[in-house]
Amino acid sequence: MDFDALTHDQQLGILRETAEAATANYDLPADVSVEMINLSENATYKIAARDGRRWALRIHRDGYHSRTAIQSELAWLTDLRQTGIVATPVPVAGKDGEQIQRVGHARLAQPRHVVLSQWETGSEPGIGEALGEPFELLGEVTARMHIHARQWKRPSWFSRPVWDFETSLGEERPHWGRWRDGIGVDAAKARLFGRTAELIGRRLAAFGKGHDRFGLIHCDLRLANLLIDGKTVKVIDFDDCGFGWYMYDAATPISFYEHEPQAADLIRSWTTGYRRVLDLPRADEDEIPTFVMLRRLLLVAWIGSHAETDLAKSMGLPYTEGTVGLCEAYLSKF
Structure with missing residues (x-):
């Protein structure tokens, strides 16, 4: 069956039934909600027991990541937590001892x-809040993640996607589709x-992919x-982690809010925190606007x-219309 051809409500119903069936693969109470x-990209559910215990269950999108790529994601976030770099999700193995389960549904072409x-406890920050201190903490956390990477x-066997210009804004194989189809x-x-994408491409080609600038990153550190x-910043959802420019992680925290007046101050807070842990060359900081525009068009x-x-x-x-002013400002600046 072509899942993508179903209505949105039909898809949601099938995914929910798949999530409910998946709970049987784990040692969970029988009465979970x-x-x-x-x-x-994926469907994520809160699984709750009557005694107050909770879990997060993620059904992966068909064909987005291979089993090896998902296992690679889990390997990195587990090592980040075990080595004390940052608090990350803790995977729960199924009854068969495997962290990745395969769960089918009669109306899915193949199991997911x-x-x-x-x-994980905590609250998602909002763009309207006082985020200066959290962004400094995030800068510190990100620097530690970069050192670890x-x-x-x-x-x-580690395998994760590459997020460079061609796979982000290129015409041939962009991971998230073409910006022209926005x-x-x-x-x-x-x-x-x-014109903006062309300038981004030229600047990134000059910036290069040296070991000190390009490596394994989270790729989606949005709010x-x-x-x-409390005083802890936890990082979740490593589903898009892969190989990209380290300074791309400076742009993703303001995803969807790049046009807000607060954005520039938040990036400055981020760089302040980053420099407490790791050297940040001025040339790298000066290129952050390019990564903000890369992310925006992406x-x-x-x-x-x-x-x-x-x-x-x-x-x-x-959002598309709000991108116009950002492009004009970027072209004017560079």
Whole structure:
């Protein structure tokens, strides 16, 4: 069956039934409840028991990541936690001892990969809050993650996607679709966005992919993937982690809010925290605006290719239109 050809409500029903069936693969109480908390690349559910215990269950999108890639993600986030770098989710093995389960449904062409993790406490920060201190803490955490990525001896089978210019904004194989297919990208916007993408490509080619600039990164440190728990910043959802520019991790925390007046101050807070842990050359800091624009156009593409999601529906055309001013400012600056 072509799952993508079903209505959105039909898809949600099948995913929920799959999540409910998946709970039987784990040593969980029989009376757990299943509640969707996010639908993006994957479907994520809160699993709750009557005694107050909770878990997060993720049904992976078909064909997005291989089993080896998912196992690689779990290997990195587990090592980050075990070595004290940052608090990350704790995967829960199924009854068969495997962290990755395969769960089928009569209306799915093939079983989906499923991962269960212990529930992490904390709250997602909001762009309207006082985020200066949390962003400094995030800068420190990100620097520690970058140090770890440079020193960690990855398993021989480790496999994660590469996020460079071609796989982000290129015409041939962009991971999240083409920015040209974004919502409301008319001829005038296409010309402006095209000039911006061309400039980004030239600057990144000059910036290079040296060991000190390009490596294993989270790739999606937006506010929705951070939990503030007292003085602790927790990092969740490593689903897009892969190989990219380290300074891309400076741009992703302001994802969807790049146009807000607060964005520049938040990046400065981030760099302040980063420098407490790791040297940040001025040339690298000066290129952060390029990564902000890279991310912005990448999200224009994502919204266009994920129009069925609540996040895409909430952003839609205004997000594309808000990108115009950012492109003009970027072209003016560089």
